[in-house]
Amino acid sequence: MGQEDFAIDVKGLRTQFDDFVVHDGLDLTVKQGEILGVVGGSGTGKSVLLRTIIGLNKPAAGTIKVFGQETEGYSGEEYQRLRQNWGVLFQDGALFTSLTVAQNVQVPLREYFNMPQDLMDEIASYKISMAGLPPDAGPKFPSDLSGGMRKRAGLARALALDPKILFLDEPTAGLDPIGAAAFDELVVRLNHTLGLTVFLVTHDLDTLHATCDRIAVLAEKKVLVLGTMKEMISFDHPWVWEYFHGPRARAAMP
């Protein structure tokens, strides 16, 4: 598989805050069209990694390439066009609280394109239903929604521009088991129908089993192992073993 076939290609990444080094010499590849789960203990920098790849954090060293393009050194319009390639779902949705759900979904549309209002409304309602929300969710404000619905609304906004990569930061955190399973199903469905590449930071073993093609384990400031679930289960490392074979893991295994 050539270099250009990777959706995300991280090499030698080093991130640090003042003196505290979070990642050092981290390498990670995400194939196009795959769902990659990223796991690690608390404090191993999963969210920092996600934020660095999408450009919210400046790396101290290393390169990040998205679809073969380096993400550093862009400015203004070029970077805006690059950014349209990915959508991000933050924990709890990070919806703009002063706008309705439909208006939230329309923010990227309004920002980049000059569309008539009815077309934007139609696209917004299509994304809202794609995200599994009921049709009356559009005019509601984020504070009127439950946690699960907020996440789906955030997902609808992340998908507004039909991005090629979807970044999910702990999407099933705080959801009841039924809601979490439904969300997993949604992610798999979107991956199949839209060919989305998904970068999924999670703690949820059920999600890992149900959705991920490959899993990356973050530990010791780098990616310790990157492979399928089968490879994870047989990997010889104390933390990895405990993660995938502990009491909760066995309950989650199919």
Added chain:
Amino acid sequence: MQISALEPHRLDINIDPCPKSGGRNVFFRGDLTIATSSEADSAMDTIDCGQQESICLNLTDVRRFDTAGAWLIYKTMRDLRFEGGKVSYTGATNEQETLIEQALINDAPCAVSPPVRNSLLAQVEDVGEATVVIAENLGSFLSFLGLVLMRLGQELVDLARWFLTAIPARLGLAKQRKPRMRITSLFHHMEMVGLRAVPIVGLICLLIGVVMVQQGAYQLRQFGAEVFVVNLIGIAGLRELGVLLTAIMVAGRSGSAFTAQIGSMKLNEELDAMRTIGLDPIDTLVIPRLLALFIMLPILTFFADIMVLFGGALLSWISLNISPSAFLSQLKEAVLVTDFLVGILKAPVFAIIIAVSGCFNGMSVGGDAESVGNNTTRAVVEAIFLVIVVDAMFAIFFTYIGW
């Protein structure tokens, strides 16, 4: 026997000598819980144990028993054993025994308060730390100010270009690009910052005008120079009072609002979400607020000046018998255009200070709700402080150029 949860906790402790062992028995009767823990603790403190003396803690008649009670029993045993005694407990149910074992497991030294510092040294350290923090904050503040002003300049140039290409674009000679300025947002903030502040600014300035004239007249009466109170309110009102009161009121209303709005958005990760969508928070949030203040503060100041004079005129008429026409003619004699200009020219500068302070403190909010509150307070205090410092500098400047 069911004990009602509402029944108050009671504890009786009896210490009797034990004829069999030569030691003592401690009988606990009632509730050994957190409610009775302090009396139990002081009672246990009075027990001095001799070497090899055997002490037996009898829990047979203990009804309610919680982790505090268990801790007390465990601690008593531990300390008396340390003094050399042979301590044991009896009459405990299984649940009570489990709790006492838990106390043993959790008996690890645990620092509860931070280490005590030498108080004199601590004062010096605190001063040093505060100075460094202030210097760092000032640096960040100035760099934020620079960034915002630069971005504002870019947006204004962009707007001008949009204006100038309006006609050529209609003729098909040039392409007109959407300006970066968020006009709708700008007007919304102009209404919130300016229009909504009119009643309160008007009322405050009216009252200050009244008070100033009253106080001034009282002093000037001694020289029979009451009429010069008009000079006082005219010059002081236009040069200083109108603009300062407006700035302080706006700092309180709008400065804190900006910090709270932007700070809450930061907390909710909305700023991050904006950045990932490609919206720059400075363009979207800060510039409209800054520009709204920049436009509305001079207008509010103008209105404030009028209300101060109006308040002064009102009191002069009612209490000093200076008719409105006499007031106006004395005002015309006393006040120069430069007096008005001095006040009005300070307004845009104060607007920038208030807006930048509010937005900067909003964006530097930390990860919790308490930080939003602290930063909001700091934004208002900083803004008012800087406004008054800059006002003093302006006073020197205007005197120097003879205004």
